[in-house]
Amino acid sequence: MTQAGSRRAAPMEMADPRDPLGLRSDAPLLDAWLRFTAQAEAGLLNPMAVPGHKQRQELTGAVTGGDVPLYGGLDSIKHADVPLGDAEDRAARLWGADWCRFSVAGSTHGNQALALAVGSPGQEVIVTRCLHRSLLLGLVLAGLRPVWVLPERHLSGLPAGVAVGTVRDALASHPEACAVFLGDPSYVAGHAQAAHEAGVPLIVDAAWAAHLGFHPGLPPHAIAAGADGMVTSAHKALPAYTQGALVLARTGLLDPARLDRAFEATHTTSPAGTIAASIDAARALLARDGTELCARLLRLTAAARQRLAAVPGATVLDGPGVEPTKLVVLLAGTGAYGHAVEADLIAAGMPVEMADRDTIIPILTIADDETAVGRFTEVLVAAIERHRGAPRRPVPSPAWTVTPQMALPPREAFFAPNETVGADAAVGRVSAELVAPYPPGVPVLAPGEIITAEALAALRAAHAEGGRIAYAADPTLATFQVITAGR
Numbered sequence: 054m055t056q057a058g059s060r061r062a063a064p065m066e067m068a069d070p071r072d073p074l075g076l077r078s079d080a081p082l083l084d085a086w087l088r089f090t091a092q093a094e095a096g097l098l099n100p101m102a103v104p105g106h107k108q109r110q111e112l113t114g115a116v117t118g119g120d121v122p123l124y125g126g127l128d129s130i131k132h133a134d135v136p137l138g139d140a141e142d143r144a145a146r147l148w149g150a151d152w153c154r155f156s157v158a159g160s161t162h163g164n165q166a167l168a169l170a171v172g173s174p175g176q177e178v179i180v181t182r183c184l185h186r187s188l189l190l191g192l193v194l195a196g197l198r199p200v201w202v203l204p205e206r207h208l209s210g211l212p213a214g215v216a217v218g219t220v221r222d223a224l225a226s227h228p229e230a231c232a233v234f235l236g237d238p239s240y241v242a243g244h245a246q247a248a249h250e251a252g253v254p255l256i257v258d259a260a261w262a263a264h265l266g267f268h269p270g271l272p273p274h275a276i277a278a279g280a281d282g283m284v285t286s287a288h289k290a291l292p293a294y295t296q297g298a299l300v301l302a303r304t305g306l307l308d309p310a311r312l313d314r315a316f317e318a319t320h321t322t323s324p325a326g327t328i329a330a331s332i333d334a335a336r337a338l339l340a341r342d343g344t345e346l347c348a349r350l351l352r353l354t355a356a357a358r359q360r361l362a363a364v365p366g367a368t369v370l371d372g373p374g375v376e377p378t379k380l381v382v383l384l385a386g387t388g389a390y391g392h393a394v395e396a397d398l399i400a401a402g403m404p405v406e407m408a409d410r411d412t413i414i415p416i417l418t419i420a421d422d423e424t425a426v427g428r429f430t431e432v433l434v435a436a437i438e439r440h441r442g443a444p445r446r447p448v449p450s451p452a453w454t455v456t457p458q459m460a461l462p463p464r465e466a467f468f469a470p471n472e473t474v475g476a477d478a479a480v481g482r483v484s485a486e487l488v489a490p491y492p493p494g495v496p497v498l499a500p501g502e503i504i505t506a507e508a509l510a511a512l513r514a515a516h517a518e519g520g521r522i523a524y525a526a527d528p529t530l531a532t533f534q535v536i537t538a539g540r
């Protein structure tokens with residue numbers, strides 16, 4: 054149990070082991086989930102409705118344990134929107150938003166919902182080229198034409214945010230643009246002002262940043278900084294079920310009815326109540342203990358940063374503009390390769406969120422404690438030492454280095470006739486597909502972009518070093534899908 058939990062346990066009451074921190078009194082969906090599963094465990098349910106496992110485990114076993122639908126589980130099919138709305142209102146209040154929806158399909162769905170909530174097909178939007186592939190597909194769905202803006206770079210070559218001036222210039226040269234989409238969730242107040250001066254909403258992909266704004270040592274979250282829309286994965290920075298995400302908006306420049314339509318357009322009609330209840334629980338935890346838990350996270354990250362920065366040759370990203378709970382370890386100066394270090398960490402039961410040739414990025418969250426982070430840091434240091442070699446020049450991921458050359462808007466390219474050609478013959482042709490090293494999942498090639506020799510070489514290098522090439526029809530990169538010649 055966390056310090057927060059033990060401090061708050063009622064003196065004479067036994068804590069409920071299924072809700073050890075006593076969150077249910079402020080979490081309607083969690084409360085409903087606890088009631089439903091207690092009934093199921095007591096054998097009091099005999100549902101003649103989905104899910105097809107019927108809360109029994111004789112057939113597929115424990116894998117469906119705890120799976121409760123929102124509709125017909127957390128409440129009746131006709132009434133479940135009421136507790137859902139209550140939980141979403143509580144989240145909206147916590148983030149200072151006017152509108153909030155819980156998604157059971159990740160920030161992927163949230164990004165697509167927000168893309169569908171602005172403008173109309175054919176309109177331009179200003180978009181960071183460091184966008185996640187989910188937003189790119191959102192642009193395809195919505196038929197929006199991106200005006201790409203490129204981020205600044207840290208000295209390490211890794212991307213920083215897009216400069217406010219870059220957004221301003223793009224808005225000035227594209228006065229018809231109907232929104233700005235950014236991916237770096239920290240420090241967006243200036244961008245919000247620039248967007249608002251142009252009369253358009255700022256939308257921020259804060260997939261990794263659900264904890265921002267809950268401690269004075271953290272940057273404010275995007276809504277507090279003035280953004281109009283924000284998506285965040287509750288399953289990334291917060292202790293929620295995989296796929297849980299929140300889509301939050303301030304209305305004014307965004308229309309709540311349109312937001313609802315856009316959200317529903319691609320959300321399942323059978324949301325997992327378990328995921329929704331875990332978002333509700335994570336929100337209740339953040340509301341009550343967020344400051345304390347974020348303080349611990351800040352302490353743990355600072356200690357890990359200090360320990361790792363003391364490893365000869367290693368650099369840990371730091372300084373102005375770096376979100377203080379981010380731990381980005383640069384390995385080139387140690388001679389160790391990221392993929393080899395990652396393999397050791399996996400073998401030790403400590404998988405990290407991202408590893409490429411020169412970088413290791415573990416994700417620390419409010420669920421981590423001193424023991425977990427201390428053990429991880431020592432195993433990482435030992436792995437670096439085991440693989441130490443001659444220092445080398447870092448080679449940033451192609452996701453950060455390639456300058457896109459758009460020949461067609463993504464939607465047109467997505468639906469255009471296409472053909473498969475060998476990689477060398479693909480140079481100079483227009484890509485029909487999205488190709489991204491994953492992680493980070495940032496496209497090197499988007500549908501409609503010219504396959505340059507530079508992009509091909511960078512992708513080949515990432516692949517040769519052991520990186521996974523995602524979403525390409527041919528992940529070996531021997532062939533590419535290109536728009537049919539002469540179309």
Ligand SMILES: Cc1ncc(COP(=O)(O)O)c(C=O)c1O
Nearest residue numbers: 158159160161185187258260286
């Ligand atoms: C920046 C960014 N946005 C959106 C997503 C999609 O999030 P989810 O996995 O919750 O669908 C990711 C996933 O890693 C991401 O990195």
